[in-house]
Amino acid sequence: MTPEEGLLAALRIAVGTDPVPEHVRESAEAAFAFHIPGAVLAEPLPRCRTAGASRGDPGSQLMRFEAAGSVIEVELTPHGDRVDLAGRLTPAGPAEAEIRTTETTLRRTLTPTGQFAATGLSPGWLSVVCHPPTGTPITTPWIRTRR
Amino acid sequence: MSELRTLIAAAREGDARAWGLLVGRFDKWVWANVRSYGLAPYDAADAVQTTWLRLVERLDSIRDPDRLPGWLATTAGNEAAALRRRRRGEHLCAAPPECDSGEDVVTTVLTADTVRKLRQAVGELSEPCRSLLRLLLDAQQPTYAELAERLGMPVGSVGPTRARCLARLRAIVSGANP
Numbered sequence: 001m002t003p004e005e006g007l008l009a010a011l012r013i014a015v016g017t018d019p020v021p022e023h024v025r026e027s028a029e030a031a032f033a034f035h036i037p038g039a040v041l042a043e044p045l046p047r048c049r050t051a052g053a054s055r056g057d058p059g060s061q062l063m064r065f066e067a068a069g070s071v072i073e074v075e076l077t078p079h080g081d082r083v084d085l086a087g088r089l090t091p092a093g094p095a096e097a098e099i100r101t102t103e104t105t106l107r108r109t110l111t112p113t114g115q116f117a118a119t120g121l122s123p124g125w126l127s128v129v130c131h132p133p134t135g136t137p138i139t140t141p142w143i144r145t146r147r
Numbered sequence: 148m149s150e151l152r153t154l155i156a157a158a159r160e161g162d163a164r165a166w167g168l169l170v171g172r173f174d175k176w177v178w179a180n181v182r183s184y185g186l187a188p189y190d191a192a193d194a195v196q197t198t199w200l201r202l203v204e205r206l207d208s209i210r211d212p213d214r215l216p217g218w219l220a221t222t223a224g225n226e227a228a229a230l231r232r233r234r235r236g237e238h239l240c241a242a243p244p245e246c247d248s249g250e251d252v253v254t255t256v257l258t259a260d261t262v263r264k265l266r267q268a269v270g271e272l273s274e275p276c277r278s279l280l281r282l283l284l285d286a287q288q289p290t291y292a293e294l295a296e297r298l299g300m301p302v303g304s305v306g307p308t309r310a311r312c313l314a315r316l317r318a319i320v321s322g323a324n325p
Contacts, residue, residue: 004313005183005224008283011316012179014265017284020178024192028174031199032166037159041204102196125200142200 034100036129039137042067065140072138074128076145083121083145089114089130098129121145152212159206170199176216177223184227185288190234194226201226261320268319275300276312283309 012018042065060077073088089095092114099106099118102125108116110130129139154172157165174195181194201222209215269280275298282294295302 004310005180007313007317008183009176009179009220010261011265011269011280011284012182013175014262015269015284018179018182020174021188021192024178024195025170025174027192027196028170028177028199029167031196031203032158032163034200035158035161035166035203035206037161038207041208125197127204139204141204142197144197 034127036137036139039129039139040067042070042072042138042140044141045071063140063143067138068136070130070138072128072130072140074140074143076143078123078145079120081123082119083123083126084117084119085121085126085128086117087115087128089116094133096131098131099126100129101126149213151215155206155209155212155215173216173219177219180220180223181227182288184224184231186227186230187288190230191227194223194230197226198223264320265316268316271319272312272315275308276315279305279308279312280316 045064045066060075062073062075065072065074069091071090073090075086077084077086085099087097087099089097089110092110092112095110095114097108097110097116099108099116099121101122103122106118108118110116123145125142125144127140127142129137131137154165154169158169177195177198178191181191181198184194186194198219202219209218269277272280278298279294282289282297289297291302291305294305298305298308300308
């Protein structure tokens with residue numbers, strides 16, 4: 001944010017000509033439902049976008065996140081107005097994955113190689129939370145899928 | 148312990164009421180920051196939601212709660228700028244903000260005293276600054292071409308005039324008014 005934009009933001013509040021819409025306030029309050037106490041936030045690794053990623057689909061996005069010695073890979077592939085997700089946790093081990101959008105949460109048991117998937121997701125926001133049987137959950141940041 | 152520190156500590160423990168109080172305290176701040184990027188209401192709502200989601204995901208790792216206003220402003224600005232780039236067909240990866248922009252009139256805006264000073268400062272501006280700021284704050288967010296037409300000035304003069312008027316306003320608020 002530039003100093004000019006910051007000052008204009010301050011003026012907007014002071015003058016009160018552009019109030020916060022009610023649905024925006026409600027969404028902000030609802031965001032708290034996504035808090036996972038004690039979860040470790042995985043930070044993005046530098047490779048943030050890969051055209052034609054592991055499945056070779058044009059337009060797919062491959063992202064990698066790391067925390068506490070684990071890496072979560074997330075590949076998003078658009079199909080029409082929906083999005084498919086393929087993911088992997090390394091090192092692999094018994095764990096559950098939650099695939100969260102702002103509308104729903106899907107739960108998957110990871111394969112022995114640490115993979116998980118979901119199809120037909122609504123575009124918008126999603127995050128993945130991996131739950132090892134013992135230890136701390138690891139969550140990706142919220143990712144914006146295309147629309 | 149500051150009030151912000153108390154609210155964040157309670158929210159970390161799962162206190163939804165504390166979260167609601169945080170939202171109530173800063174939702175105008177986040178909205179105003181996003182809208183200052185010229186986003187339409189639909190996109191602004193998206194950027195605001197992202198900002199609150201970012202706070203939720205980092206709630207357990209906030210080191211200095213008293214810097215939250217600056218963090219929110221920086222995050223909201225980054226999300227708004229990213230969305231604006233997307234709408235323009237650009238694709239960049241932005242790292243999440245790690246720090247705020249420091250003490251400034253902007254980061255202390257939430258006090259009633261600063262709001263009063265800003266209102267007063269606008270009243271002290273001369274033309275065309277007063278009219279320009281009034282139009283810039285319009286919820287309809289006029290373009291530079293529309294501003295030029297309504298103010299009777301060349302389009303190329305709008306940007307420099309805007310910068311000069313905001314600098315003048317900042318000087319008045321900060322007490323550096325010559």
